[in-house]
Amino acid sequence: MTEHVTRAKAAITTGHTAAVKTTQQAQRVVSSRKVFQQIIRRDLRVAMRQRSDLLNPLIFLLIVITLFPLGVGPGPDILGRIAAGVIWVSALLSAMLGLERIFRDDFRDGALEQMLLLPVAVELSVLGKIVVHWLLTAVPVLLITPLLALLLNLPVQAWGVLWLTLLIGTPILSAAGAIGVALTVSLNKGGALLSLLLLPLLVPLLIFATAAVEATLAGVSPAGPLALIGAFSVLSVTLAPLAVKAGLRVSVN
Amino acid sequence: MLLQGRELQSVRGERTLFSDINLDVTSGQLWQIEGPNGAGKSSLLRILAGLLPPQHGAVLFEGERIEQCRERYYYDLLFIGHKAGIKPELTAIENLEFYAAVEGLEFTQPPYELLAQVGLVGLEDIPAQRLSAGQQRRIALARLWFSQTRLWILDEPFTALDVSGIALLHERFQQHLAHGGAIILTSHQDLQSMSYPVQRLTLRYQH
Numbered sequence: 062m063t064e065h066v067t068r069a070k071a072a073i074t075t076g077h078t079a080a081v082k083t084t085q086q087a088q089r090v091v092s093s094r095k096v097f098q099q100i101i102r103r104d105l106r107v108a109m110r111q112r113s114d115l116l117n118p119l120i121f122l123l124i125v126i127t128l129f130p131l132g133v134g135p136g137p138d139i140l141g142r143i144a145a146g147v148i149w150v151s152a153l154l155s156a157m158l159g160l161e162r163i164f165r166d167d168f169r170d171g172a173l174e175q176m177l178l179l180p181v182a183v184e185l186s187v188l189g190k191i192v193v194h195w196l197l198t199a200v201p202v203l204l205i206t207p208l209l210a211l212l213l214n215l216p217v218q219a220w221g222v223l224w225l226t227l228l229i230g231t232p233i234l235s236a237a238g239a240i241g242v243a244l245t246v247s248l249n250k251g252g253a254l255l256s257l258l259l260l261p262l263l264v265p266l267l268i269f270a271t272a273a274v275e276a277t278l279a280g281v282s283p284a285g286p287l288a289l290i291g292a293f294s295v296l297s298v299t300l301a302p303l304a305v306k307a308g309l310r311v312s313v314n
Numbered sequence: 315m316l317l318q319g320r321e322l323q324s325v326r327g328e329r330t331l332f333s334d335i336n337l338d339v340t341s342g343q344l345w346q347i348e349g350p351n352g353a354g355k356s357s358l359l360r361i362l363a364g365l366l367p368p369q370h371g372a373v374l375f376e377g378e379r380i381e382q383c384r385e386r387y388y389y390d391l392l393f394i395g396h397k398a399g400i401k402p403e404l405t406a407i408e409n410l411e412f413y414a415a416v417e418g419l420e421f422t423q424p425p426y427e428l429l430a431q432v433g434l435v436g437l438e439d440i441p442a443q444r445l446s447a448g449q450q451r452r453i454a455l456a457r458l459w460f461s462q463t464r465l466w467i468l469d470e471p472f473t474a475l476d477v478s479g480i481a482l483l484h485e486r487f488q489q490h491l492a493h494g495g496a497i498i499l500t501s502h503q504d505l506q507s508m509s510y511p512v513q514r515l516t517l518r519y520q521h
Contacts, residue, residue, distance in 0.1 A: 103401065170400060
């Protein structure tokens with residue numbers, strides 16, 4: 062490894078890397094943690110420069126939720142009963158809208174290839190992408206959930222549980238979504254295929270999430286369905302990066 | 315021996331692009347892959363970079379298969395493909411800072427000098443998407459000026475560059491080779507008149 066040191070010195074004496082320093086004087090080190098942070102930082106920055114892409118799914122969600130009382134009638138008892146289901150179905154569909162963004166742009170401009178060529182585990186970079194997607198799509202939904210619950214007249218005692226199902230359920234959307242996008246990103250018309258591929262997988266999530274809210278409304282403990290969603294969530298976030306890596310390998314071919 | 319290709323074969327669809335390709339890249343060498351459009355130059359580079367699995371054969375980095383020493387290989391590899399990996403929403407500096415950081419480097423000050431060297435002065439605050447194709451290419455190639463990787467694999471590095479850009483790149487190649495680096499590139503340019511030796515590998519179009 063002494064070769065690196067001499068090379069670095071040689072480069073500095075020629076003045077070409079004058080403005081660059083290695084993180085450690087002797088040997089540059091590529092740490093997994095740093096790469097993970099850099100990917101998150103860059104993607105957040107990119108997202109902040111195309112805010113309309115971020116707002117569209119959120120606006121879609123708000124429109125659906127405000128239209129529902131007009132469609133089914135403003136009777137508070139009906140609305141309260143269907144609120145959790147409506148919020149979850151709309152959240153699921155709005156998540157589908159922006160899902161392709163996880164890898165589509167990176168695929169087009171070549172950043173995806175560069176990501177596969179980083180000297181750290183690909184799974185880690187993929188996890189970074191999933192985290193960014195969750196931060197950008199799920200956190201805004203979590204923030205407006207009280208408003209949605211209010212619009213649909215969900216009884217207040219169920220608000221907390223609904224919020225909790227969204228908090229632990231949305232990582233599943235990002236993680237499973239990443240697998241679907243990884244498989245379809247190189248196809249020109251992957252959008253419809255993506256929904257067909259993913260929605261069946263997400264049906265259990267929808268069922269348990271609404272079951273948890275209904276249990277609360279019926280005065281029963283929602284711990285069972287919540288635990289199941291939690292288990293799905295842990296499983297999909299830990300295993301999805303492996304599947305995404307395999308999918309991306311095929312897609313960049 | 316830095317990089318070796320052993321009996322490489324690539325099949326795309328029904329067509330065999332090339333087969334039985336062998337190459338031995340040692341430090342200080344520049345390899346130019348030549349051939350008509352569709353002969354499989356880019357595929358060969360992608361196989362060497364480990365982005366595309368070969369149908370047959372193996373790529374060895376310092377005697378070890380690249381699948382086995384992936385992280386060690388990528389620590390020392392810089393690949394700039396047809397799509398250069400420059401985020402169009404970010405400025406030149408932001409793009410370069412990212413690539414420096416993931417290589418374990420850090421700019422002690424904003425890299426104005428670097429941008430000056432590649433002819434991007436005054437454009438540092440403009441998102442890459444508002445620059446021309448040649449300027450975007452220059453951002454990607456600016457990575458070559460700070461990268462400390464030993465092996466460079468470049469797909470058509472001269473595309474969209476003007477005469478001064480091409481001259482700059484030649485100068486940088488020469489330095490890299492003199493410092494013991496190695497370069498594999500595809501180009502339709504004639505590199506024979508350059509001051510450094512060029513190894514050539516010609517792919518023929520196969521039906």
